[in-house]
Amino acid sequence: xxxxxxxxNQSEIKLIESILKDSGxxxxxxxxxxENEFIKFINxxxxxxxxxxxxxxxxxxxxxxxxxxxxxLLIPFIIITGNISxxxxxxxxxxxxxxxxxxxxxxxxxxxxxxxxxxKQTQREKISAEQLVKSKDARLRTFYNSNPEAIFxxxxxxxxxxxxxxxxxxxDHFADARSKKSKFTDFLVSEDIKTFKEAHATVCRGQKRNxxxxxxxxxxxxxxxxxxxxxxxxxxxxxxxxxxxINVTDKVKTEKALTKSxxxxxxxxxxxxxxxxxxxxxxxxxxxxxxxDRLYFKIGGRNLKKGMSLKNFSGSTEREKFWIEKLNRVMxxxxxxxxxxxTIDGTVCYFSLSVYPILIxxxxxxxxxxxxxxxxxxxxEEQLKKSxxxxxxxxxxxxxxxxxxDIHANCTYANRVLLSLIGIQFDELKGKNWHNLxxxxxxxxxxxxxxxxxxxxxDFSTTFRYQTRKGLDLWLxxxxxxxxxxxxxxxxxxxxxxxxxxxxxxxxxSWRRIRFCSTSSISLLxxxxxxxxxxxxxxxxxxxxxxxxxTDQKRMAH
Numbered sequence: 028x029x030x031x032x033x034x035x036n037q038s039e040i041k042l043i044e045s046i047l048k049d050s051g052x053x054x055x056x057x058x059x060x061x062e063n064e065f066i067k068f069i070n071x072x073x074x075x076x077x078x079x080x081x082x083x084x085x086x087x088x089x090x091x092x093x094x095x096x097x098x099x100l101l102i103p104f105i106i107i108t109g110n111i112s113x114x115x116x117x118x119x120x121x122x123x124x125x126x127x128x129x130x131x132x133x134x135x136x137x138x139x140x141x142x143x144x145x146x147k148q149t150q151r152e153k154i155s156a157e158q159l160v161k162s163k164d165a166r167l168r169t170f171y172n173s174n175p176e177a178i179f180x181x182x183x184x185x186x187x188x189x190x191x192x193x194x195x196x197x198x199d200h201f202a203d204a205r206s207k208k209s210k211f212t213d214f215l216v217s218e219d220i221k222t223f224k225e226a227h228a229t230v231c232r233g234q235k236r237n238x239x240x241x242x243x244x245x246x247x248x249x250x251x252x253x254x255x256x257x258x259x260x261x262x263x264x265x266x267x268x269x270x271x272x273i274n275v276t277d278k279v280k281t282e283k284a285l286t287k288s289x290x291x292x293x294x295x296x297x298x299x300x301x302x303x304x305x306x307x308x309x310x311x312x313x314x315x316x317x318x319x320d321r322l323y324f325k326i327g328g329r330n331l332k333k334g335m336s337l338k339n340f341s342g343s344t345e346r347e348k349f350w351i352e353k354l355n356r357v358m359x360x361x362x363x364x365x366x367x368x369x370t371i372d373g374t375v376c377y378f379s380l381s382v383y384p385i386l387i388x389x390x391x392x393x394x395x396x397x398x399x400x401x402x403x404x405x406x407x408e409e410q411l412k413k414s415x416x417x418x419x420x421x422x423x424x425x426x427x428x429x430x431x432x433d434i435h436a437n438c439t440y441a442n443r444v445l446l447s448l449i450g451i452q453f454d455e456l457k458g459k460n461w462h463n464l465x466x467x468x469x470x471x472x473x474x475x476x477x478x479x480x481x482x483x484x485x486d487f488s489t490t491f492r493y494q495t496r497k498g499l500d501l502w503l504x505x506x507x508x509x510x511x512x513x514x515x516x517x518x519x520x521x522x523x524x525x526x527x528x529x530x531x532x533x534x535x536x537s538w539r540r541i542r543f544c545s546t547s548s549i550s551l552l553x554x555x556x557x558x559x560x561x562x563x564x565x566x567x568x569x570x571x572x573x574x575x576x577x578t579d580q581k582r583m584a585h
């Protein structure tokens with residue numbers, strides 16, 4: 028314990044030190060007589076407690092207390108004096124002293140010191156907590172008021188409790204927008220009110236919802252993409268509902284404009300193909316598909332080769348620097364998307380590229396690049412006088428799962444879309460046989476077909492039923508392609524895609540649809556052309572299943 032004694036009389040100082048020593052407390056003391064000494068020890072010695080006498084000629088107790096108050100220093104201050112009046116004692120306490128003792132009860136000094144230190148520590152913790160709360164409140168208010176997204180806080184009856192500046196601007200054309208009786212539903216178009224109320228009721232029960240609604244306007248409707256989340260109190264009960272809304276009116280306009288050009292849009296979709304290639308962490312080419320090879324040949328007049336360096340792949344110093352900047356960002360864990368343009372046969376073509384890090388055992392080993400040609404869309408965009416927003420809207424493709432497995436069906440990679448689709452984390456999937464994820468109904472069939480394909484190293488394509496942890500059955504279409512047909516058996520890798528086709532399978536949930544790589548086990552018979560009936564005989568485990576497909580959508584199974 029560091030003790031600073033403000034006293035001129037040496038005998039008084041020795042008496043105080045003697046009492047502290049007799050109490051058994053370990054301490055170090057310094058004594059000050061003047062203002063300079065007092066301030067020096069405050070800054071350098073940093074005492075835990077200050078003990079002061081009142082008979083000072085060069086520096087008074089009052090001046091010392093004023094200094095501590097001005098510097099906002101919470102150091103226990105104990106005064107030792109002779110007999111003093113109650114008024115004088117109270118005056119010392121008002122000035123900031125924690126306690127005063129007379130020379131007749133000095134033996135209680137150690138206990139008084141401990142009590143004063145504990146009190147000051149409590150004060151410091153309280154002030155620190157208050158400052159932390161004020162800091163958090165200030166940050167929250169800044170975020171709330173300066174956020175470009177419209178934020179509403181609603182009660183259980185959809186009444187608006189609070190809203191930020193962006194929300195106020197959105198409703199600025201409503202004269203009663205600031206009324207305490209206003210409800211959020213008052214500003215919605217009538218067709219969206221019922222849907223919003225249902226979503227609001229769900230959130231009031233503690234769930235989250237995403238919803239797009241239309242805000243009424245004198246000129247045109249404003250579309251608001253809303254995240255609706257419950258606000259919980261200290262008892263973890265829902266106290267109100269928070270809406271974070273993004274104005275997506277321009278996006279909706281773009282989608283409507285694209286709908287008017289449906290024929291061009293369909294043509295665009297029919298010609299879009301994906302080019303996929305990947306590089307290792309040294310930026311050397313280690314994988315590419317046929318479309319990437321054909322595209323590269325069109326651009327540079329030569330074919331891709333495994334192991335090709337980034338310098339050779341880029342074709343120029345400028346393009347090499349361009350790719351180094353992109354790939355360095357991805358190697359740090361970032362996922363990026365951007366638009367690039369290239370000249371093919373004298374024509375400028377546009378491509379949408381997405382670059383993803385390749386994670387193996389939580390270590391980035393390289394990057395995968397997926398490219399979509401969007402030249403037709405750019406032309407459509409120019410005709411519609413829309414810019415980058417429309418370009419990105421059309422260039423977004425439907426979600427697709429991507430995976431990588433070895434010849435034993437052990438999963439070595441799965442992208443986020445696939446993990447989200449099957450509802451598990453990659454740590455649960457990594458290194459495990461994906462047969463364990465298949466529902467009992469299709470496990471035998473799928474295992475058999477997989478063994479057939481791997482035995483002859485052929486591509487794999489089928490539709491099967493997957494059972495989620497919640498017991499929900501999904502129909503998934505899987506396509507897998509072997510990466511290197513010349514690789515040793517233990518090094519054979521398949522890469523494939525998974526699509527959710529549950530909606531297209533709902534009318535025939537009890538059927539298994541199979542695309543065969545070989546026709547050796549299929550007997551295809553043609554019957555009456557008006558019924559367009561096909562009979563497919565499939566041998567599975569010694570059983571024969573005959574399925575009839577008819578154009579009038581009648582289906583019978585024997």
